[in-house]
């Protein structure tokens with residue numbers, strides 16, 4: 001029994017490390033997971049092209065999904081194993097929610113392999129991936145904001161302490177993403193520095209809940225560049241013409257939204273920097289079984 005699913009990456013409106021409230025939007029970079037069920041009870045995984053990367057997260061996603069749902073598929077959970085493979089164009093640990101995309105794709109691919117693709121609400125499948133991320137130690141808050149944006153598409157605002165969705169809206173934006181040539185793992189972020197900027201995060205949440213996503217992102221970006229020690233220069237280079245620009249996740253990527261021609265002008269500036277600049281669009285369709 002084989003399963004396969006594809007999940008989009010996401011960019012940040014509000015980083016949840018300050019208060020537990022977060023907001024993110026899906027973008028069109030993808031991670032694909034394929035899952036082959038076995039009868040040896042063992043779960044292992046491989047990340048295409050990255051033999052040394054940590055596979056704990058996706059293994060835990062497959063284990064939890066099997067533990068909770070094998071029974072409904074008429075299988076003995078202790079005998080069911082899985083071979084997981086992910087293939088991704090989302091740079092890992094770069095602030096573009098590679099972990100959420102990998103988790104969502106693996107949970108849905110495992111459900112697909114169990115022939116239970118429609119048995120679970122998408123938001124509950126997303127909560128399973130968040131639990132796996134907490135168990136694997138790759139997240140601070142669980143990152144339900146990033147995971148829900150990747151699972152549902154569009155923009156979401158969430159309470160990551162309760163894994164509750166506060167708002168979900170379809171959006172159709174152009175997004176420019178700049179990724180410097182380094183990695184920044186969420187689990188290593190300076191959480192106490194982020195907690196010191198909680199009043200700014202509250203302001204960002206108010207703006208986002210009011211639908212003022214662009215301004216929310218920009219305030220978030222300056223505040224979290226300060227807290228996490230990233231340069232605000234790429235943001236200043238994008239202003240004042242973009243609708244919003246922010247450090248994404250725990251960095252090092254930056255994301256700007258606005259009209260395509262404006263973003264092309266910003267792209268000319270950002271491509272002078274080391275790293276990769278991509279002109280993308282938001283995604284409304286979220287994670288899909290294939």
Ligand SMILES: Nc1ncnc2c1ncn2[C@@H]1O[C@H](COP(=O)(O)OP(=O)(O)OP(=O)(O)O)[C@@H](O)[C@H]1O
Pocket residue numbers: 031047053054055056057058086087088091092093094095096097098099100102138139143146184185186187248249250251
């Ligand atoms: N394609 C993938 N396949 C399997 N696991 C992955 C994949 N991409 C990321 N991961 C897991 O996610 C971890 C990185 O998580 P981290 O939260 O630091 O990065 P991110 O989600 O890209 O960043 P951010 O939360 O700032 O957006 C990796 O160590 C790995 O365990």
Ligand SMILES: O=C(O)C1=C[C@@H](O)[C@@H](O)[C@H](O)C1
Pocket residue numbers: 012014015016017022023095097138139140141142143145146186187248249250
């Ligand atoms: O690990 C986490 O809890 C998070 C990491 C970043 O992506 C943040 O943007 C997100 O809001 C929360």
